[in-house]
Amino acid sequence: MSLLALQRRMAAALMRPLVAGDRIDPEAPAEYIKPNDRLTSLERLEIYSRSYWYRLFDSLYEDFPGLRAVLGQRAFQRLASAYLTDRPSGSWTMRNLGSRLEEWLRQHPAFAGDRLALALDMIRLEWAHIEAFDEKDEKALGPEDLLELGPGLRVGLQPYIRLIELSYPVDDLRVKVNRASEQHGTASNAVLKRKAGSLVRRIHGMNPEHIFLAVHRLDFTVYYRRLDGDEFGLLAALGKGLPVGRAMEAALEDSPVPVEELRSRVETWFAAWAEMAWLCARPAK
Amino acid sequence: MPANRFNGFTEYGIGVGLRIPHYQHILEKKPVVSWFEIISENYMVDGGRPLAILDQILEQYRVVQHGVSMYFGSAEPLNRDHLRRLKALVKRTKTPWVTDHLCWGSVDGRYTHDLLPMPYTFEAAELTARKVREARSYLEVPIAVENVSSYAEFHESEMTEWEFLNEVVERADCGILLDVNNIYVSSRNHGFDPYDYLNSIPPERVAQIHIAGHSKFQKYILDTHDHPVIDPVWRLYDHAIRRVGPTATLLEWDDRIPSFDEVHAEARKAEKYVATPTKHNDALLPVAP
Numbered sequence: 108m109s110l111l112a113l114q115r116r117m118a119a120a121l122m123r124p125l126v127a128g129d130r131i132d133p134e135a136p137a138e139y140i141k142p143n144d145r146l147t148s149l150e151r152l153e154i155y156s157r158s159y160w161y162r163l164f165d166s167l168y169e170d171f172p173g174l175r176a177v178l179g180q181r182a183f184q185r186l187a188s189a190y191l192t193d194r195p196s197g198s199w200t201m202r203n204l205g206s207r208l209e210e211w212l213r214q215h216p217a218f219a220g221d222r223l224a225l226a227l228d229m230i231r232l233e234w235a236h237i238e239a240f241d242e243k244d245e246k247a248l249g250p251e252d253l254l255e256l257g258p259g260l261r262v263g264l265q266p267y268i269r270l271i272e273l274s275y276p277v278d279d280l281r282v283k284v285n286r287a288s289e290q291h292g293t294a295s296n297a298v299l300k301r302k303a304g305s306l307v308r309r310i311h312g313m314n315p316e317h318i319f320l321a322v323h324r325l326d327f328t329v330y331y332r333r334l335d336g337d338e339f340g341l342l343a344a345l346g347k348g349l350p351v352g353r354a355m356e357a358a359l360e361d362s363p364v365p366v367e368e369l370r371s372r373v374e375t376w377f378a379a380w381a382e383m384a385w386l387c388a389r390p391a392k
Numbered sequence: 393m394p395a396n397r398f399n400g401f402t403e404y405g406i407g408v409g410l411r412i413p414h415y416q417h418i419l420e421k422k423p424v425v426s427w428f429e430i431i432s433e434n435y436m437v438d439g440g441r442p443l444a445i446l447d448q449i450l451e452q453y454r455v456v457q458h459g460v461s462m463y464f465g466s467a468e469p470l471n472r473d474h475l476r477r478l479k480a481l482v483k484r485t486k487t488p489w490v491t492d493h494l495c496w497g498s499v500d501g502r503y504t505h506d507l508l509p510m511p512y513t514f515e516a517a518e519l520t521a522r523k524v525r526e527a528r529s530y531l532e533v534p535i536a537v538e539n540v541s542s543y544a545e546f547h548e549s550e551m552t553e554w555e556f557l558n559e560v561v562e563r564a565d566c567g568i569l570l571d572v573n574n575i576y577v578s579s580r581n582h583g584f585d586p587y588d589y590l591n592s593i594p595p596e597r598v599a600q601i602h603i604a605g606h607s608k609f610q611k612y613i614l615d616t617h618d619h620p621v622i623d624p625v626w627r628l629y630d631h632a633i634r635r636v637g638p639t640a641t642l643l644e645w646d647d648r649i650p651s652f653d654e655v656h657a658e659a660r661k662a663e664k665y666v667a668t669p670t671k672h673n674d675a676l677l678p679v680a681p
Contacts, residue, residue, distance in 0.1 A: 267440065
């Protein structure tokens with residue numbers, strides 16, 4: 108058997124789900140793995156198979172705690188197993204393990220039950236969180252750089268900023284999930300149960316809400332900042348590379364806010380963006 | 393023989409693995425540590441906290457890069473994105489040498505994120521050596537390959553693990569990161585004498601040594617890096633040092649990580665073996681069951 112053939116066989120076997128009925132063919136590993144006096148070929152392969160699945164599950168658990176809260180532990184486990192079976196890691200880093208989860212869930216909505224919209228929102232938020240954590244940052248434009256601000260100027264958004272539209276307030280939920288997780292090591296079981304119950308009730312009673320959100324980082328910590336719809340539109344237009352004047356036209360043309368009021372808001376926005384180091388020079392192409 | 397062309401002619405002594413739970417302690421207390429080993433992939437990102445922390449560490453400490461995703465033994469070509477990012481990190485850290493594992497972990501672009509054992513064949517040795525040479529040529533830094541712990545052996549194998557290791561490093565003309573804990577774990581899982589393994593290693597190629605703890609199960613031993621180093625592994629380390637000479641040594645502790653001081657103290661136990669390697673008769677050394 109060639110090296111490639113052996114690696115294909117072993118990888119296919121250890122990537123089979125751990126669930127009953129879909130396990131590794133018990134006879135097949137004996138064709139390429141030697142047994143020893145304590146373990147059969149299958150048992151030796153299963154050491155690697157368990158390790159594979161636990162490692163990947165751990166990674167998804169860590170990256171998507173909010174989705175776990177939305178779906179519940181069992182449904183999340185089913186989703187994780189099905190997703191990883193359909194979309195094995197295609198990257199050398201496990202950081203990218205969840206990069207195709209939103210696209211996959213849209214194709215397999217049954218795994219989210221009646222919470223599909225909520226789950227998709229949470230996935231978008233949690234993937235944006237991962238990207239905001241370690242994406243590149245460019246030298247920020249400060250208030251002094253914006254003195255020259257005119258309609259022809261092009262500014263860029265920091266590469267780590269993600270702008271997302273949500274239909275549920277999952278940003279609040281994710282913050283609460285984080286807090287609950289931080290308390291996990293210190294609180295009593297009774298307190299933890301009460302908090303878990305409170306989270307479940309919150310998810311159950313969550314009402315739709317149209318939210319414009321920037322996921323960004325400050326001093327290496329990721330934050331969520333809700334934005335005005337016009338502010339979101341302007342940032343998105345700047346992020347696409349439009350000059351300031353055209354970005355304002357595109358984003359604010361249909362705004363119901365009176366022009367004078369809008370002008371004042373735009374000034375406030377730019378000042379805040381500069382203070383949070385969100386703006387950078389547009390990289391030359 | 394501590395400094396050789398496979399570790400950039402350095403004499404680094406005893407190091408500690410840089411791990412997230414210790415960041416704050418290290419940056420605040422600035423403990424005296426000869427060098428830190430980093431997992432390269434943890435810092436092969438474009439920005440944010442990982443690189444900011446690394447830059448602070450680099451201001452005060454020497455760093456050596458240890459990788460987990462090169463997969464020299466995978467039948468597919470090296471991943472160019474991985475290599476490009478690794479090279480950028482090499483420039484940042486100025487690591488005198490780079491290590492990764494003698495294993496495979498991906499096939500047809502699918503990644504297992506594990507260190508899977510090789511079939512010990514001449515075909516695999518040639519392919520692996522070629523990929524090591526390609527990586528070294530691109531990275532422009534010496535490379536050493538690490539022997540992995542394993543739980544399976546293949547019918548296809550044409551030689552022992554140590555013969556395979558020697559075959560690869562000779563063909564690639566690269567160094568060895570000798571993991572004595574991995575030798576111990578594999579010797580117990582496969583029933584060979586770990587001293588046969590150690591005695592076959594070409595001392596002049598050993599760039600670095602790893603020591604670690606492991607977990608014992610009923611039917612096999614798992615390389616978990618979550619315990620102190622056990623005495624039989626210290627004895628193997630002693631033997632390795634006597635053959636190789638004082639060599640840059642790193643304690644790995646990756647799970648259930650205790651305080652930095654505890655990890656550092658465990659690593660520093662290696663100093664006594666480096667300072668005064670035990671004189672004893674090889675014939676009396678314990679043999680694996």
